[in-house]
Amino acid sequence: VVGPDGMRYLRGEIIVGFQAGSSMKELKALLQRVGGTVLEVINPPGLYRIKIKGGMRVEEALEEAQLSLGVDKAEPNRVFSNHKMPAVSLSENPIGVNLNLEAGERAIAVFDSGIDPAYQDLPFMLKAYNAIDPGAAVDDPTGHGTLVALIASGAIVPEGMPANTAGVKVLPVCLFDENGYTSSHALFSALNYALDQGIREFNWSFGTDQPVHFFEAAIEAAVERGARIYIASGNNGEAGSVYPASSPLTFSIGSGDHQGVSPWSNYGDDVDAYYPGLVYFDGKRYIGTSFSTPYALYLNELLD
Missing domain, CATH: 3.30.70.80 (Peptidase S8 propeptide/proteinase inhibitor I9)
Incomplete structure (x- = not known):
């Protein structure tokens, strides 16, 4: 409605x-x-x-x-x-993916469009969770979630960044249905599921223009349990992060490099950090703060 x-x-x-x-x-x-x-x-x-x-x-x-x-x-x-997220073309034998990562014990939960079955058995991918239909198989209609999960693991790095042999385990969470929609209760349930699995690091690639009261309550409860939630600031090229990246309880990540803030990235005082957001995957170019965010979380996981 x-x-x-x-x-x-x-x-x-x-x-x-x-x-x-x-x-x-x-x-x-x-x-x-x-x-x-x-x-x-x-x-x-x-x-x-x-x-x-x-x-x-x-x-x-x-x-x-x-x-x-x-x-x-x-x-x-x-x-x-998730209609504003760029679609990503997938193939079973992609170019430029490091499949030989040595992942540690800690893991990142990626809340996105899911993960393609061709990538679910990689050693650094945990069993995917379907927040729309718990217990059902997970796919990825847009490919976006698969690319974000690969960046979060360290298997893909943004353009110009050095590759690394150390990886991070990833729990892919399919948060959107086949038509690209999700609901408040699906998000809340997925958050609790991941926390119950021991996950404390979260990557979200979506947002809304207006704050949602119960989102804030759910985020606060998660933070009290030790969660750190990294969220893309938005790709409107304007001041101010989308919500919930704008929440003081989350980490807002924009796109940028040594030359400055990327023209597509939202920016401003509520953006906590900027990381590269240009990636090449299987010969194609993709840009966005939703690719900066998992890289930020990956690097922070390695440093902790």
């Missing part, structure tokens, strides 16, 4: 957070008001994904939730796309 303000969200669902000290009584009262059922409890940060009764608009359910005792905040189950 597309709202009047252009916001996309799932039909028939809301996400609700309750005030500290609230009980099941308040939850049951809310469910009665919206004719709802709990689809999922996302903990941390302690959110309820609720299916509302048929015929009720999401906007109506949100109004009812805000009037309900004990409710702290209610939001639609937001929908986000």
Whole structure:
């Protein structure tokens, strides 16, 4: 569904957070008001994904939730796309990929479009996770996630950067469906899954123009568990990072080198660092902050 303000969200669902000290009584009262059922409890940060009764608009359910005792905040189950990410052509025998990396014990979770099956059995790739359909096989319709995962591992480095024999393990997370969409609850669930696997380093390549309250809550909960989240600043060539790269709880990474900030990169006081964002993969050229970010995380993993 597309709202009047252009916001996309799932039909028939809301996400609700309750005030500290609230009980099941308040939850049951809310469910009665919206004719709802709990689809999922996302903990941390302690959110309820609720299916509302048929015929009720999401906007109506949100109004009812805000009037309900004990409710702290209610939001639609937001929908986000990866349509601005560049598509990457893949082949089974790519040129310029270092497949002989010696990966350490620590790992990076890459939240992106997935990973192509031809690359899933590389020794530095952990078993991929499907956040859209947990337990289902993972593919990569756009190729973007595969390239980002290879950069995060150290198997590919940006143009002009030295190759390295040391690698980093990568957990590829397919966050988008075959049409390029994901939702708030998919992101929250994926974050908790990766944290439960012991991952503490995260690479996100997507963002939105406006802050999302429950994103911030989920990020804060993850940071409290030791997470470090690196996010591409954006490719609009303008001041200010996209959200959640603009959050003070994350690391915003722009594109740049010794000659300065790349013309496509978002820049400004909320960008924490700039790394090269031009890569050649299988004979083709790709640019973007989403390629700077995994390289930044890879280098930081080697230095830790």
